[in-house]
Amino acid sequence: MVNIPSTIRIAFRALRVNKMRSGLTMLGIIIGVAAVIAMVAVGAGASSKIAEQISSMGSNLLIILPGATTSGGVRMGAGTQPTLTMGDAEAIMRECPAVEAVAPTHNGVAQVVYSHMNWSTGVVGTTPSYLYIREWQLAGGRTFTAQDVKSATKAALVGRTVVENLFGDEDPVGKVIRIQNLPFTVLGVLAEKGQDARGHDQDDTIMIPITTAQKKLFGVQFPGMVRIITVKAKSIQDLAAAERQITELLKQRHRIGPKQDNDFTVRNLTQFMQAREESSKVMTLLLGAIASVSLLVGGIGIMNIMLVSVTERTREIGIRMAIGAKTWDIRLQFLIEALALSLLGGIIGIVIGVSASTIISRASGWPVIVSPLSVLLAFGFSGIVGMFFGFYPAYKASLLNPIDALRYE
Amino acid sequence: MSLIQAQNITRIYSLGDVELRALGGVTVTIDRGEFVAVMGPSGSGKSTFMNILGCLDKPTEGRYLVEGIDIGGLSRDDLAEIRNNKLGFVFQGFNLLSRTSALENVELPMLYNGHAARERHDRAREALRSVGLAGREDHHPNQLSGGQQQRVAIARALVNRAPIILADEPTGNLDTKTSREIMELLVRLNSDSGITIILVTHEHDIAAYSRRIIRFKDGVVVSDELTQKD
């Protein structure tokens, strides 16, 4: 039969009387909650960005580059010499069972002109399977075919950024653009992809048949030369096998002896990105944990203040007991005070945490994701902190002997 | 059945190895409607006795009954309930909550027995009016004189319509004129509302307002007699 509304009023009055102290006590919780929310938001933002980059890259990807690898990096020098060929790409497709699709690319930078507009962009010569491997859709028109590759057609697919810079609102499909002064027919428009892991705009691109790039646009140092071969393994489990099979095959094809360095490098991008994603998740957890410690410290602050408050108000407790306050009336009074401190701190902390997240996101350009779960968790946690650390002082107050409490000076 | 029955009450304080016998077997019976003054030299056990009557303290030995209820077997919360609705306290030092308005101070006992806010307000206002403090509802204790503070305390003791008011030196901090006003208020409550009043005092002219005087010395009752009143 405890009178909750008036107990709440009593608690809030006590907090108002000691504004400064209440504020300072709350500060611990405020900082804790704000830190938890901001940290988790930043971490979650990083994870989501990485995940997005992974999916924009295409899944189960291997990339084969010319040049030797030394401890993780591509060694330049002799390696800059192109060593990969169309034949290599075909052989990989034919002979590596763990491989699902292969796309050789031969790329360069070119000046592109349409009517009076011009734009400099990356031109990728490749095969139709490239779109499949990169999981790249078309926003309009159609893609070029194997036949286009065979006959080195002057056909092009244009990325979003190129469309914006050359065509504005015009529909590019069917139009003729000039790449290095050669006329190309636009067959299709690529769907928007956004930035890649290095912040490079993937939509600033034009795709043409690889043979066209080799023979008509960029030329080759030897017949069938390609710059990069992109490979999609059958599954994530097949990635390692595919890497092994490709290395084996290319060693053979390039006649590399057991003591020689490879003249190519196979990079497992998916694995690399997943490791990054994994580590960013661990980072998020770690940041959250550190922030939680400050919440805990805030809770101890509340307990400290509540204990002082109980001692200070012993006489008040005595008066209340003398006129009929029961054990739980006293307990609830102090418990509600502690709860009010922590929950109010929690709410302010949430506001600050969310604003801080927004500011961080604006300043860094990174996405920051405030998850409702982290807000709920922080709020719930601060409530629990209040309950937990408020209970002991409340319990202590309720056990006072009325006459001793009344006589307390 | 008597309102208050104290049977052979002792109260022993243990101070380390030393035992201090503050009450050494006190037997007192008080009936409904009585106005009793408790007197005696300092340290004779008056306050100790009042605290036991007020259920703020428990006797070391002996039985104490309020309206026939034996206090000995009651829990903390049962005692709180008895203090809440059977006993009103008026202390020498007023014991009001500071930073709390007169009205809220008077409402306090009703917070602990589930009255609706409206009723609490009305009754507290009524109680303040009955002690002559109408218009002072929003004053805080530090904005009131000693006599006014004691009136607030009396209003607080009245508000739950407790049948007993226990007052330990209620005029101890007040000047003669104010003391007289407070005593007249208590006399009126006793005669008009039939509230039983037990008060401790050192002063004969204060005790003279009562109809019965119990004298303590060294923790025992040395005399218990009716005053001569015309």
Ligand SMILES: Nc1ncnc2c1ncn2[C@@H]1O[C@H](COP(=O)(O)OP(=O)(O)OP(=O)(O)O)[C@@H](O)[C@H]1O
């Ligand atoms: N909490 C306590 N602990 C130990 N001894 C106490 C305590 N309270 C009172 N006493 C002792 O008990 C005896 C009676 O005290 P009590 O307060 O009842 O006296 P009193 O008659 O009210 O005196 P006064 O007129 O000065 O108020 C005194 O000797 C006092 O020292």
Ligand SMILES: [Mg+2]
């Ligand atoms: Mg005394």
